[in-house]
Each structure stands twice: as C-alpha cells, then as structure tokens.
Amino acid sequence: MPVHILLVPGFWLGAWAWDDVAAELTRLGDDCTALTLPGLDSPDTDRSSISLADHARAIVAAAHTTADEHATVLVAHSGACAAAYAATDLDPGLFARVVYVDSGPVADGHALLGDLPRSTTEIPLPDWAGLEAEGNSLEGLDDDALARFRRRAVPQPAGPARDRMQLTDPARLRIPTTVISSSFPAEAVAQLAASGHPMAAELTKLPADYVDLPTGHWPMWSRPVELAAAIHSAAAR
Template identity: 35%
Template sequence: MANYVLVAGAWLGSWAWEEVAAELRSAGHGVHPLTLSGLAERHGEGAPAGQQTHVADIVSEVERLDLREVVLVGHSYSGIPVGQAAERIGDRLARVVFVDSDVPVDGQAFVRAGESGRAVRESIAANGGSWPPLPAEEFEGQGLTGEQIARILARATPHPGASLTEPAVLERPLAALPATYVKCLLDWPEPPSTVVDLVEGGHWRLVELTTGHWPMISQPGELARLLLES
C-alpha cells in the first residue's frame, strides 16, 4: 500500500483533490490531501507563509502521520516545495509525481526574472503581499466545464506572496529523486527545460495527459490512474 500526499498549486487547498482521493482510496491506498499554510481553510492563519514554510508543512505531515511508502504529488507551484520535501523525508519516500508543475532549482524562486515575473511581483505588492486568484477567462481552453471553473473561483484564495519569491534550497541534484512528470497538453505542450533534460537523461519518466492545467478537476479519474501507475 502506498501513501499518497497530494499538494495542489497556487490558490488551492486539499479540496481540489476530492475526486482523485476517492479513486485512490478505492484502490486500497492511503491518501492525504494537504492544504499549505495560508491557503483555503488555512487562509489568514498565522504569519505570512514563505516557501520554506510550505516545505515544512509537507515534511511535518509525513512525519506526524508516520507515513511510509510515500508518493508525494505536487501540482503547479507546489512542485517546488514538494521537490524539496522529497529529499528531506529520506527513506519514507517511494516516488515523486510532478503534475504540470514547476520544479525546484537551487537558489531560484517560483517568480523568475522578465516581464511575467515582474507582473506577478507587482500584483503581489498591489494586493497586500498576496497573489490574487486568476479571473475566470484564464481558465478557458483548459478542458474545464463552466461548473468546474465556477467551483475553482468560489473556493480559490489569495496565495502567500513570500512563497513565490523565496528561493528553493536543494541539497542534492533533482536527478537523485525517483520521479514522474505529468505534462498537461492543453496548458503548454512542453515541460520545463529542467524536466526535459532529466527525462532525456533517463532519470525521470514523462507521461502526457490531454487536458489543461487543473487535471485533478478536469480529469480526476484519468489523473488517478496515472498516479496509480507511477
């Protein structure tokens, strides 16, 4: 039996995994959806969360529940703290699955240099230190129904800005992690260049899913199947 620790990306909480979690549990596995500090039901809780707070959230949950055979699943932004947490839980780790996500690069933040990074930083500054959820039009073309988009918009919360600007800290190369990368083709056809190098080098496995950036909502059954096969 594996123990799946599911971590959704920016603006989302454990609620985003409800359908995927049900599929994994029906297959006989332990499933532990996790809400990171400052998001969803934890929005406004405590001091503003940085990226290392989110890494600690994941490590602490694994240790608190004394989980073994852990499959860490990181979606979107959360691939960055999940990738760091993976190397910190030692032999508890079975595998990492990055779902259409960023991956950690030592010394590098989620928000990069350039025009897009500048826009995110300006948005964080203009919104009291948080990154506001995307407007409805940004979810179009991502394989989501109108009802699914409405669900995301109703439950999304601002994302702690410090977690996006704080750099990642890695002690080992990413190639040392046993990992699968799930690329969602409707969002963008190519994974990050770091992932391409790891796949071409034979270190990671790449699988593709014909849906958009939020597969746990648009195709939960298919995503659950990929996680079970990872």
C-alpha cells in the same frame, strides 16, 4: 512497504481540490491524504510571513505522519512543485517517488515568481483571461467547475512563490520522479529540460519518466479518473 499518496494542490487551492482524485484512488485501493498548505485554509488567514520553507516543512510533517508504516509518494500540482522539491531536499529518505502534475522541480537559486515585490503578501486568483494569458489552460473545465474554483479559491501566499530555492542534499536526486503532462506534451517538457530551462532542467538529474494526459492545467477536475489512474500506476512502481 506499502505506500501512502500525499496529494498537494497548487496555487489558490486547498485539499478540497483533490476530492474526486482521492475518491478514485481510494476505489483503486490506495491510501491517500490531501494537504492544505499554510495560508491556504481561509481567505481571512494572515499570509504576510509565510515562506517557501514553511510550505516545504508542512509537506515533510505530513509525510512523517505515516512514515513508520508507509513510504510516501508525493504528488504536487502546479505551483506546489517548488515546495515539494524543497521537501525532498529537507528529508529525501521520506519519499519513495515524486509525481509532478503539470509541473516540475525548480532549480537551485530560482523561484516561481522571483520578481514579485517584497511588499506583495498575497496573490489573488486572476480573472480567467489573465490565467490563460499566463499559460494556464482551462480546457476541460465547465461552468460549474469554474464557479467552484472561483468560489473556493484562497489568495496564494506570495512568499512561497517569490522565495528562491536553496537546495543542499544531493540525495534528493535519487528519488524516482514522474511528470504527468497535461497542458503541454511530455515531449515538449523533456525538450525544455534538455535545454536547461530553470523550471525543468532538474529533471535531467533525476530518474524521471513522463506520462501524457492531454487536458488543461487542472486535470484533477477535467480528467480526475484518468489522473488517479496515472498516479496509481506511478505509485505502484
């Protein structure tokens, strides 16, 4: 069965973030779609009630649109990792492979930002120094890329970042998984997984492989051709 590549961007981003990668995947002959998750379509959207479950269901719904003719290869960048892994738990049979871009599956009972106050409804894009202080490398992004990021960014709904994972279907653990490591070497991610870190430990339960793509945390802008090639290769497997 042919595959369809579903591209899901991380915090503050919509489908537009994948434009360069999607164009290259199309050039390589792949069928692909980029998804804007609920609450990330416009700065004016009400994000107060959006949950992690909403984001996971949106991914499942997008995968279902091509399920009759294609198997879905799900690609999740950064903070979309929690919603992507939750989606594989909701309907594991939909997904032929999951590719995590500078991210990984979040363990049951954990959250990306579990300490966020309940009163917080959205997370604005921080200043660049604040992003880098949190471990988000801007390597490879020129002034034009940073200006576009700032101009097009939408506040991230707090719910999907704060909500804890609730995983119930062990069938998700049979889905082949690829981790594309950009801001940290793949060896370091594998070591984190082996140590039991909640942002990586699930990888020890999955049929996972690792790919190094050294750059910053947004390789879809800093190395789009190489990222597309890595996704294409993973999808072909």
